[in-house]
Amino acid sequence: MKTLDWKKEIGTFLRIVIGTLIIGVGIMYFINPSRLYTGGVTGLAQLIVNITHDASGGSIRINLGFLTFLFQIPLILLGYFKLSRRFVIYSIVSILIASGFLALPITYSVMGDDLLASALAGGILTGLGNGMLYRVGASSGGTAILFQYLSIKTGKSVGIYQIILHGIIILIAGIQYSLTIAVYTIFAQGVSAIVVDRIHTAYHFMRLEIVTDKGPEMIEAIGHRMPHGATAFDGVGGYSGQPHKVLFVIVSAHELPGYLAVIEQTDPKAFVTISGVSGIRGNFQRKNII
Numbered sequence: 001m002k003t004l005d006w007k008k009e010i011g012t013f014l015r016i017v018i019g020t021l022i023i024g025v026g027i028m029y030f031i032n033p034s035r036l037y038t039g040g041v042t043g044l045a046q047l048i049v050n051i052t053h054d055a056s057g058g059s060i061r062i063n064l065g066f067l068t069f070l071f072q073i074p075l076i077l078l079g080y081f082k083l084s085r086r087f088v089i090y091s092i093v094s095i096l097i098a099s100g101f102l103a104l105p106i107t108y109s110v111m112g113d114d115l116l117a118s119a120l121a122g123g124i125l126t127g128l129g130n131g132m133l134y135r136v137g138a139s140s141g142g143t144a145i146l147f148q149y150l151s152i153k154t155g156k157s158v159g160i161y162q163i164i165l166h167g168i169i170i171l172i173a174g175i176q177y178s179l180t181i182a183v184y185t186i187f188a189q190g191v192s193a194i195v196v197d198r199i200h201t202a203y204h205f206m207r208l209e210i211v212t213d214k215g216p217e218m219i220e221a222i223g224h225r226m227p228h229g230a231t232a233f234d235g236v237g238g239y240s241g242q243p244h245k246v247l248f249v250i251v252s253a254h255e256l257p258g259y260l261a262v263i264e265q266t267d268p269k270a271f272v273t274i275s276g277v278s279g280i281r282g283n284f285q286r287k288n289i290i
Contacts, residue, residue, distance in 0.1 A: 012136045013093065019132030020094045023140060024101030026125025032064070033109035034118040037173050037185045038126060038192075039166040041071045041142030042102070047172055065103025069095065072141050079145035087261060090138035091145060098140055115180070119188035126188075127195025134257070135199065205277040206256050208249050210263060211235065212270040215245025221266045222249060226259055250277060 027038055035050065037043045045067040052060050072095050079088040111117040133139055147161040166189055174182030208230075212218050215232060223229045230249040237244060251259050256274070263270050 012090065012138075015132055015136050016090055016093050016138050017097060019129040019136075019138075020097040020140065021101065021129070022132070023126050023129030024098055026122045026129065028101060028104065028106045029108075029110045030118045030122030030125065031188060033107055034111070034115055034122075034184075035177065035181055036115070036119055036122065036188050037169055037181075039162060039169060039189055040140075040144065041075070042068050042098075042140075043166070043169040045071060047169060047176075051176060063103050065099045065101065068102055068142075069099035072099070075142055075145045078149060086264070087138065087257070088145065090133075090136070091141040094133060094138055095141040115184045116187075119184040120191060123188040123191025124195055127192035128199065130192070131196045131199025134196065206251055207275050207277050208247075208251065208256075208259060208263075209273045209275075210247040210249075210270050211244050211272075212247070212263075212267045213242075213244060214267040214270075215247070218245065218247060218263070218266050218270070221262050222247070222259070225262055226251075227255065 027042065030036075031038055032046060037046050042064075045064055049062045049064050049067060052062055076088065076092060076095065079091065109118055111121060130140060139145065143161070143165060150161055170182050170185050170189075173185055210218060210230070219230060219232055228249055228251055230247040232245055232247045235244045235246040236242070249259070260272070263272060
């Protein structure tokens with residue numbers, strides 16, 4: 001039975017709390033009061049809250065935190081049954097904290113009417129918070145769970161789905177309100193994406209080395225469910241003297257969580273090392289992520 005490393009788990013939990021609070025500050029003190037929008041579930045909830053409020057003449061005000069949490073419930077269930085349990089449990093912690101923060105009656109922007117400053121500060125903070133979550137194997141929940149599942153099922157990158165959803169949110173915001181709001185929302189989301197990329201992906205490509213007792217199952221799972229196959233060779237445990245299969249695969253940094261989820265589902269006892277790759281040549285299918 002695997003012994004739980006409580007020191008590591010407590011450290012991870014604290015990083016999740018801090019990262020989520022940073023995201024909450026970015027949204028509630030910079031993005032939301034300026035009528036700018038984030039992506040994913042929170043962005044959709046923002047649109048519904050603002051459109052409902054405006055259409056009712058201000059008589060109906062849906063709580064942003066409550067609506068965001070409602071949207072999260074089916075996605076949490078999907079992730080729990082289809083993805084890594086550890087990934088989802090950590091994400092639930094972040095969701096609960098974020099929903100509570102978003103439920104607070106904060107209506108003023110620290111930057112006042114300066115949309116550029118609000119977009120810049122909000123983008124940096126949300127990117128910093130999300131980058132911290134991704135580095136410890138968690139997320140702020142929502143569409144991150146859905147897109148991770150779709151990536152595993154289809155082999156397409158998570159970034160493609162993010163671009164589509166964010167584009168829809170920006171388009172609706174631009175039509176409903178103004179081109180200015182759409183432009184500054186694009187700027188905020190772009191800054192956030194750049195910060196996440198710098199924190200979470202020091203390398204564009206990663207090398208996974210997997211030592212497993214379920215070699216055939218692992219080869220099949222990676223080969224059929226993920227965009228890049230693995231190369232396998234035989235190995236022997238230096239301590240046990242038992243034979244193992246050793247696999248290595250090169251993946252885009254943004255695809256890493258999907259591979260780790262497949263590995264854990266196939267063999268929870270697999271030993272995995274992850275290292276950065278400065279460059280590659282040969283037959284590797286690159287997936288561009290903006």
